[in-house]
Amino acid sequence: MKEGPDIAHIAALIGDPARANMLTALMSGKALTATELATEAGITVQTASTHLAKLAEGGLVETRKQGRHKYSSLANDDIATLLENLMGVAAKTGHLRTRTGPKDAALRKARVCYNHLAGDMGTQMYDSLRARDMLHHSGETLHLSPTGESFVTALGIDLPHLQHQRAPLCRDCLDWSERRSHLAGSLGRALLSRFIELGWAKPVADSRVIRFSSLGSTEFAKHFPL
Amino acid sequence: MKEGPDIAHIAALIGDPARANMLTALMSGKALTATELATEAGITVQTASTHLAKLAEGGLVETRKQGRHKYSSLANDDIATLLENLMGVAAKTGHLRTRTGPKDAALRKARVCYNHLAGDMGTQMYDSLRARDMLHHSGETLHLSPTGESFVTALGIDLPHLQHQRAPLCRDCLDWSERRSHLAGSLGRALLSRFIELGWAKPVADSRVIRFSSLGSTEFAKHFPL
């Protein structure tokens, strides 16, 4: 009865509709200002401010002041995973907020999960790397094999720079549309931004959808075959 | 703003302290009656009844009537995973309800997660099976290799019976104390109950702790070396 961490507190934080809207908006990975989050959630700036204070105190979001703006983002990958997890059971128990619209297909195909690629193409990338032994699963941690290292370097990833960071290089993250893993961690983030840099893909404004160009699709299929 | 599943609803369900207490109590895997859950959460039976109705409507728990008792249990493994996930971020953000007591060590060593073995020994079992190629990871689904099949059969598991069931045989489940995977699914459940059957281990009453006998510890270490 009194053992274990206080799950009620943080669940309650997510449990408010306004805050849930803000958090899902932050799942895009971008840091958003208070007013952006307010309009996203359909509330006034004042209430958004109090909500943000609570979310920060609860360790769910981190804030960073820049000039007269205050940017908020999810505190870490764990939070993103938790939210995806929540979406999974919410979707499975049939409690959808809106009927599956035309947007859903695009969301299921390719979307950003916090900061890396998720959806069909995300799992395809993951599976392709796994199948070619570039990604290795030892215990719980994911590792990049030597062939994998040269592969991503050839793609233009600055691997030494990533390995210097404190954050884990590879992590797997579970999807809610697909029930499968995709690649998270700093490498997952770097790969997505590289795709955008190469002009293969482009994030759709005000959404989590990632749209691949026709060139990008063929290049992606070439580099990550099944 | 209006895309995706309704995470606020189910997060709000978990967000109430009383309900959170009930859910964590159900993490033991046992089905509990309404009165048991009421005392567990420190509330009266009436309120527990209304809470249970809401949890059932939300798809978090399933209820089963037996005589004049009504047994409630977690609806499925996904819920258990979600709760463990929540405990993880709650623990990480430092929002512990109680200071880490003497009970915590036992919890970290071996505990039941919904219905299978978690904690140190859970991850050890998982890693040991993986290291000996008895457990195989293809895509997202876990598979039991032929050597693995004969191994668990030798342990006394009725494998054909398990394979007949609709539920997946192997699944991995993430731990909140250890940040690593352990074996869930019907095989995970069967293994734990087999350990208890063999007298290796015994669940501690009114807790999620699993206590291994000295015989059980040596046998376990023999069967699941690292």
Place this chain on the structure above:
DNA sequence: CCAACGCTTCGATTACGGTCGAACTATGAA
């Protein structure tokens, strides 16, 4: 058939938290 038990429903109370208007602070621009 009656009493005990487990659970549910109803009704009333209460309290907590979300919400916004208004006033205030801080930063940047003119």
Place this chain on the structure above:
DNA sequence: TTCATAGTTCGACCGTAATCGAAGCGTTGG
């Protein structure tokens, strides 16, 4: 300096939901 914009704090209002006492059902066991 003055104005505009971004965000915070305060105060008051309001609604929702948690809670429990009391009464009502079923089921079990004598």
